Amino acid sequence: MFRNPEIALDGLPDMEDLDWQQMHPRYARRMQMERLIFVAVAMAVSFVPAIASGGEFAPTVPLWVLVIVVAIPFLGWPLISVPRRGYVIRSKDIVFKSGVFWRSVTAVPFNRVQHVETNNTPLDRKFGLANLQIFTAGGSGGDLSISGLGADVAERLRIYILDKVGASIENH
Amino acid sequence: MKTTEPGRWQRTSPLAVLFFFGKLLKLIAQNAWQSIAPFAAFVFAFEGELATKVVLGVAAFFVISTSVAVLKYWFFRFQLVDDSILIRQGVVKKTQLDIKFDRIQGINTQQNIVFRYFGLVTVNLDTAGSSGNEGSLPAVTREFADSLRTMIGKVRKGDDEVVAVVTPDADALLSLDSRDMIRIGLADRRALIVFAVLSPLIERMDDNVYKIVANYVDDVLGGAWQTNIAAGAVITASAVIAVIAVLALISIGAAFLRYHNFRLFLDGDTLRSHGGLLTSHEVSMNLAKIQTLRLEQGIVMRWFDRYRLSGRQARSSQKQDKSKNFIIPIVTAAQANHLREILLVPEGDDLMQIPTSPEFIPLSPYYMRTRFLLVSLLPTVVAFAVFWNLIGPASLVFLLWLPLSVFLIYRSWQRGGYHCSYDGLVRRSGLLGYRSVALLYRKVQRVSVTQSRYQRSKDLASLRLYMASGSVRIPYIEYSTAKRLRDYILYKVESSQQAWH
Secondary structure (H helix, E strand, O other): OOOOOOOOHHHOOOOOOOOOEOOOOOHHHHHHHHHHHHHHHHHHHHHHHHHHOOOOOHHHHHHHHHHHHHHHHHHHHHHHHHHHOEEEEOOOEEEEEEOOOOEEEEEEEHHHEEEEEEEOOHHHHHHOEEEEEEEEOOOOOOOEEEEEEEHHHHHHHHHHHHHHHHHHHHOO | OOOOOOOOOEOOOOOHHHHHHHHHHHHHHHOHHHHHHHHHHHHHHOOOOHHHHHHHHHHHHHHHHHHHHHHHHHOOEEEEEOOEEEEEEOOOOOEEEEEEHHHEEEEEEEEOHHHHHHOEEEEEEEEOOOOOOOEEEEEEEHHHHHHHHHHHHHHHHOOOOOOOOOOOHHHOOEEOOHHHHHHHHHHOHHHHHHHHHHHHHHHHHHHHHHHHHHHHHHHHHOOOOOOOHHHHHHHHHHHHHHHHHHHHHHHHHHHHHHHOOOEEEEEOOEEEEEEOOOOEEEEEEEHHHOOEEEEEEOHHHHHHOOEEEEEEOOOOOOOOOHHHEEEEEEEOHHHHHHHHHHHOOOOHHHOOOOOOOOOOEOOOOHHHHHHHHHHHHHHHHHHHHHHHHHHHHHHHHHHHHHHHHHHHHHHHHHHOEEEEOOOEEEEEEOOOOEEEEEEEHHHOOEEEEEEOHHHHHOOEEEEEEEEOOEEEEEEEEEHHHHHHHHHHHHHHHHHOOOOOO
């Protein structure tokens, strides 16, 4: 019967002191901009009842207060959450961490990657950012998606990962 | 058509008309309303006696659908080329399918009574990345199906070594008898669903049944027997029992139809099952395609001390696809153990999948606290607050949810657990029954470790393994264990030289 020699579990590479790469510095601003647009729309909508009732602004004041109270932490949140995100490219896999309250660390081995995609929204382009999406088989619960990379970094990563994926297939 | 001779367009047997006819009927049944419209139009558009019109309409329907089926058969042609199978079909809208052999995950065959008499089968080609089976070859000879299977097996393995195709029946890994059919039928959850759907109907029927039975009893006893409340209860109860008995019989009948004379074979590295009463189904799956192996036991199965085993294949991301599971409807614990060793090759033999095994490591008891807050306390408080004003003290009923949910949460913690070896892992879960999912590390697609704030304060974490067939989550284990397992699994995946599919 074929047996693997036992390996020292303590000798395995761990993720304790990885050199986490931060998201692009403009990413927090970009997220705030997106949220600002959302808040602006919400504010505009909150004016509708007042205008519709012919200039009766007083009854909708609590609504505006509510929108503003909710908007402040909503707009400030990216400043807290973005620095918590990070990624590391290792020789065999890519690791991505995120989350403030619910922290998660996801690792995708290159020899399981099916395809890699970069995409950007108009807002991303304005800030010179891009999204990197890494697809594996099955695809339950969404594949690894890293947003907030510099457009050039995302493209370089895409080519690098594809190269790694190709190499792992050839070694097969 | 007897051989897998490449490079020639060929038709299948004329009996394929039956297949197309059946498919047409199914389509009509699925779009019942749209199909009735032209029929109704015909009946009402022409003058004459209603009966004549109905007869004419039915006749027209059969003539039209038969000619459609014949045309479909006539335009269905296929050809085998080096590494793929081409299918041309369609009467008005013509389509050509090109199915590459290496994309074919399994060849499943079906054989209805007529086909069985003529030695024909319908071949369904199950392809990777598509939902449902993509191509079917209706009414080809069994020899053709067998040689196609060999051919595809060869192409996928990339060598010319001939794979043993037919295993003698004596070598079946598993064969089920009639008692097993009864067990499968009784344990089938679908019977309960049917019951739930029918229950409003049954309720209405109950009244009528009650009246009929009551009248009958009155007649027989000449009025001496007063149909009082007790008698009513007896009658209702017996009606319910009768309904349940009928449902159980239907369910057992369904089990016979699908699994009668079920046998399981291993041909080289392909698992093949065969069974069915009127239409016999043959399903095969390459062992390497199995992503997770699931052993399940509902309450009824627990009673019988049996399990249901299923091998799950990679599924397309669009939707959950049940047809990609290889199902072994009933096994004993010993058979399950034996099959696991065979199915999770070559490294699965260290794993223990039987849920009662002492090797399972429990989850942290803190698992229960979060669930208690979210599932017990929160809904109770909300329901209490909402309903107190509406129904007053009657809302105290909601307090009953507390002990019940606490019991269920405790049960789910008790049943939760995991067990791992150097090559794979088994996750056990369950509430009333049991489920244990076995997997091999080298087939993992990606790994994540998550920690909530509360878990962080207790130094706990949840580990999630994404497989091509879905993900497996192990919640509330020690953070250090989660990290160690993750690092080890990554090492296994990244150093694996074997394909995951």
